[in-house]
Each structure stands twice: as structure tokens, then as C-alpha cells.
Amino acid sequence: MLDARDWLLERTKRPALRLLHQTTDGEALLVRLYLEAERHAERAAPWEPMLASAPGWLAAWLDHHRAEERRHAALFAARLQALTGHGDGAGRGFDVVSRRKLTALHRLVVRSAPRFGAGALVPALAVAWRMEEMGVRVFARHVDVLAAARPDAPLLPVLREVLTDERRHARACHRSVERLVGDDDDERIALSALVRRIDRIERRLGVLGALLLLATGGLLWLRARL
DSSP states (O other), rough: OOOOOHHHHHHHHHHHHHTTHHHHHHHHHHHHHHHHHHHHHHHHHHHHHHHOOHHHHHHHHHHHHHHHHHHHHHHHHHHHHHHHOOOOOOOOOOOOHHHHHHOOOHHHHHGGGSTTTTTTTTHHHHHHHEEEEEHHHHHHHHHHHHHHHHHTOOOHHHHHHHHHHHHHHHHHHHHHHHHHHHHHHHHHHHHHHHHHHHHHHHHHHHHHHHHHHHHHHHHHHHHHHH
């Protein structure tokens, strides 16, 4: 059963997506958000230094993961090029809500690191796991909305391809966290508490982001008709 925030998120995000797809600028906004998210995932900032201590098996997977995120970024950049004539989104960066979320998550990683034998690797990968799960929900929702409204939309096959990869990434992140924590009871308790805090941050700021998207979609729709 959805809690109140999840219910509000679903009731806000779906109409926001439908509204944003009414204008070229609206779709371009969504594609820019996805492009920046994929670029951030590929860079692994701001916890890149923490991942430098990764064991060989994890470093190899991270390299593969980053290659796929670069491919996703290229797909979104190509769609943005088709929409606007500019495919890089240079200078846009994250919106204020996403920046606040990343700052809160980075602080949580730093604070949680001493609780685990593998140090910051565990909370950094836990954040990656939960963000990949969030990405799965975002892309699955977008595919569902767009397939119902515009099944021939050029963005739809891109979203489906990225969704397939993100589901695999989420499973891999989860397995990596489990392997690093092992059977240590104290670390498992700490991990459960950490995941709850990550999810609270995501839900709290996710609703605000959804409301901003809905408002922006409405403004773009009105501007296109004036």
C-alpha cells in the first residue's frame, strides 16, 4: 500500500508528465533532467574518492556501469538535439531540488561510513542502489504514461531501453551492498536504518520536485498558446 507521500507523488507526477509532453519545451525539460542524471551517475560524484578504494570485483562492475550510463546520456543527448538543436544541455546542471537531495545524501554517506567495515563504500553504494530503484520507478512511470498517450513517440524506445538497464543496475547495486556487509548483524541493522533514511530523503524531496514539474508544465503549456 502507498503511504501519503507516495500517493501524492503518483497523483502529481503522472499529470505532470502528460502536461509536459504537450509542448516541445516540456519534453526537452524532461530529457535534460534525465541527461544530467545519467551524466552524474557516470561521474559518480560527489563520492568518487570514496569509491577509489573499491575491491577489484566492484571496480570492474563500476567501470561497466559507467559505460552504460554514458550510453544512456548519449541517447538522451541525441533526443535533446532533435528537439532543440542542442544536444549537450551545457550549463543547465541540476535543479535546486535535486541539488538539495544530493547534498543531503552526501552528508548521510559521510556520517554513516564509520558504521561499516568497508567504510564509505557501503553507504555510497546503498545510495546508488536506492537511486537506481528510484530511477526504475521514474522511467517505468514515464513509459506507462507515454505508451498510453503517444505510443509512437520517439522518446518511448529510449525510455524502455534505459529502464531495462536501470533494473539490472538496481539489482547489481543491491548485490554489491549485500556482499560488502556480509553476515555481520550490527552492520545489517545499520544498513536497514540507512536505507530508511535514504528513502525518507527521496520521498520528502520527490514530492516537491513533482509539484515543481507540474507547475512548470502548466506554464509551458500556457506560453505555447499565447
